[in-house]
Amino acid sequence: MKRPTSTRGKAYISFIVVMIILAVIQPLLPPYYRFLLTEIMIYAIFALGYDLLLGYTGLLSFGHSLLFGFGCYGFAWMMRFYGMPFWPALAIAVIVTTALAAGVGAVCVRTSGIYFAIITFIFSFVLFYIFLSLVPITGGDDGFTFIPPPVDLGFISLEFGPVMLYYLALFWMAVAYIVCRRIVSSPFGRVMLAIRENDMRARCLGYNTYGCKVVVFMMSGLFAGLSGGLFAYLNHFVNAHYFEMYRSLFVLIWTMFGGVGTLVGPMLGAGIITLLTDYLSTLFRMQWGGVHLIILGIILIVITIFLPKGILSIPERVRRRAKKEA
Amino acid sequence: MASEFILETKGLTKAFGGLKALTDVNLTLRAGELRALIGPNGAGKSTLINHIIGRLHPTSGKIFFKGEDITGIPTYKALGKGISSTFQTTNVFPRLTVRENVWIAAQSPAKRRLNPLVHYKSLKDVEKQVDKVLKWVHLERIADEPAGERSHGEQRVLEIALGVATEPDLLLLDEPTQGMAAKESVDIARLVKLISKDRTIMLIEHNIDFVMQVVESITVLHNGSILVEGTPKEISDNEQVQKVYLGEE
Numbered sequence: 189m190k191r192p193t194s195t196r197g198k199a200y201i202s203f204i205v206v207m208i209i210l211a212v213i214q215p216l217l218p219p220y221y222r223f224l225l226t227e228i229m230i231y232a233i234f235a236l237g238y239d240l241l242l243g244y245t246g247l248l249s250f251g252h253s254l255l256f257g258f259g260c261y262g263f264a265w266m267m268r269f270y271g272m273p274f275w276p277a278l279a280i281a282v283i284v285t286t287a288l289a290a291g292v293g294a295v296c297v298r299t300s301g302i303y304f305a306i307i308t309f310i311f312s313f314v315l316f317y318i319f320l321s322l323v324p325i326t327g328g329d330d331g332f333t334f335i336p337p338p339v340d341l342g343f344i345s346l347e348f349g350p351v352m353l354y355y356l357a358l359f360w361m362a363v364a365y366i367v368c369r370r371i372v373s374s375p376f377g378r379v380m381l382a383i384r385e386n387d388m389r390a391r392c393l394g395y396n397t398y399g400c401k402v403v404v405f406m407m408s409g410l411f412a413g414l415s416g417g418l419f420a421y422l423n424h425f426v427n428a429h430y431f432e433m434y435r436s437l438f439v440l441i442w443t444m445f446g447g448v449g450t451l452v453g454p455m456l457g458a459g460i461i462t463l464l465t466d467y468l469s470t471l472f473r474m475q476w477g478g479v480h481l482i483i484l485g486i487i488l489i490v491i492t493i494f495l496p497k498g499i500l501s502i503p504e505r506v507r508r509r510a511k512k513e514a
Numbered sequence: 515m516a517s518e519f520i521l522e523t524k525g526l527t528k529a530f531g532g533l534k535a536l537t538d539v540n541l542t543l544r545a546g547e548l549r550a551l552i553g554p555n556g557a558g559k560s561t562l563i564n565h566i567i568g569r570l571h572p573t574s575g576k577i578f579f580k581g582e583d584i585t586g587i588p589t590y591k592a593l594g595k596g597i598s599s600t601f602q603t604t605n606v607f608p609r610l611t612v613r614e615n616v617w618i619a620a621q622s623p624a625k626r627r628l629n630p631l632v633h634y635k636s637l638k639d640v641e642k643q644v645d646k647v648l649k650w651v652h653l654e655r656i657a658d659e660p661a662g663e664r665s666h667g668e669q670r671v672l673e674i675a676l677g678v679a680t681e682p683d684l685l686l687l688d689e690p691t692q693g694m695a696a697k698e699s700v701d702i703a704r705l706v707k708l709i710s711k712d713r714t715i716m717l718i719e720h721n722i723d724f725v726m727q728v729v730e731s732i733t734v735l736h737n738g739s740i741l742v743e744g745t746p747k748e749i750s751d752n753e754q755v756q757k758v759y760l761g762e763e
Contacts, residue, residue, distance in 0.1 A: 370631055375621055386606070393593060393598075
């Protein structure tokens with residue numbers, strides 16, 4: 189009886205420690221890496237929502253750039269057309285993305301497996317081209333920039349700047365993680381696992397699995413919207429390429445690389461893959477463009493074959509091997 | 515009292531294209547009864563169960579549960595009405611532990627079963643129910659092991675545990691001894707008898723010895739319609755039944 193509470197306690201302590209470390213090291217970071225880390229923390233929110241869908245409910249989406257991109261535009265439009273302050277714009281970005289996820293989800297989760305992957309992909313593909321061609325509203329290929337408003341905290345108004353962005357991203361990542369952790373350890377989280385393992389059986393046990401899957405899709409939309417809104421704010425720029433296929437692929441890669449169904453894994457995956465991509469691209473930029481993607485691809489293939497449960501499964505593997513030898 | 519029967523099918527007919535799987539089945543089940551449904555392969559036993567839990571919808575005819583028309587309700591609603599079922603092929607959540615499996619079933623009738631913000635362990639009633647069920651079916655020993663890694667027999671028991679954990683009024687057991695050794699079947703027989711004390715059970719079974727020692731009444735299904743109903747003694751003495759089982763040719 190005591191054990192689960194203490195492991196849960198331990199997990200919370202390590203979470204708090206990591207958050208404090210991230211908060212404290214900020215002044216030590218070179219500006220470039222501060223920006224990169226900010227970006228990673230925003231990506232981590234996206235990955236968390238994706239893991240709810242893939243890792244806990246077993247739905248493989250190939251079209252999550254759709255939700256991310258929509259979150260970006262939701263925020264940017266509020267800036268461009270209404271000159272809204274930060275908070276209401278972010279709230280609207282989250283709400284419209286969740287609403288879109290409800291609509292798209294209601295259609296997509298009727299299917300499962302490969303059909304689900306394909307239909308989500310088609311949705312994102314179609315939306316990408318719509319956004320590419322609706323130039324007056326979206327800016328298409330070139331996109332548009334906007335003036336980022338300050339973040340008003342009631343007692344103080346923080347001007348847009350790298351340090352503030354860092355803490356803003358850190359704050360939202362922490363909130364997103366706590367909320368996701370709550371969801372997966374809730375009664376609803378049990379039902380998500382049941383659906384992942386055996387949808388038909390869950391239905392026979394009295395759960396409306398279709399409805400539950402739509403709700404999970406909406407949840408992942410909510411986090412994608414939050415992530416997208418923050419990403420648009422960070423860059424104070426959007427273009428139609430935020431919808432592109434590779435974003436859907438990357439969120440899948442982060443999740444697989446870190447460890448599906450662990451929440452921490454996908455966040456870690458977002459960090460490592462982003463840093464690695466960045467490192468390899470600067471390393472090879474001069475000589476051969478694109479080589480870094482090939483190397484990244486090879487690393488990913490190796491990881492997928494030898495560590496299908498992601499890097500978070502390494503300690504477990506080591507422990508098992510030690511046990512075997514002992 | 516809407517009806518004296520807990521379950522009643524009226525003229526239930528199902529055609530798959532030209533093939534009639536069920537023809538005008540009128541079956542009644544009294545509350546508290548332990549009934550076996552037997553018949554040769556392809557007689558329509560599983561088809562009948564799948565209609566009761568809403569996985570199949572009849573071509574014509576109606577199904578009443580506690581006097582209420584439940585024809586064609588979605589599968590997930592059948593359980594809310596008080597009908598639970600187990601399956602012929604083992605159908606559990608393989609990568610979850612035995613305890614987690616039972617938990618998911620036990621949580622189903624709970625009030626906050628879909629709450630996304632409380633911890634699942636805060637549902638104390640569910641926790642109690644899980645412990646009770648695990649103890650009852652003697653699976654506490656392996657409660658924390660992944661269900662998919664356990665023996666076939668244990669998974670069959672777990673299958674029944676999932677069926678009872680929701681406290682249904684009517685439990686449909688589809689071949690609980692399927693693929694089991696004789697000795698294990700005895701355990702299942704004991705378990706079924708125990709379960710039947712508080713609820714109505716309809717049992718599909720191939721194993722005639724098993725049926726004879728467990729149930730009070732038997733319905734024989736043949737080619738999609740009811741051939742005969744009666745006590746185990748009447749059934750085993752019935753010539754038609756012998757013909758069906760031993761073959762006419």
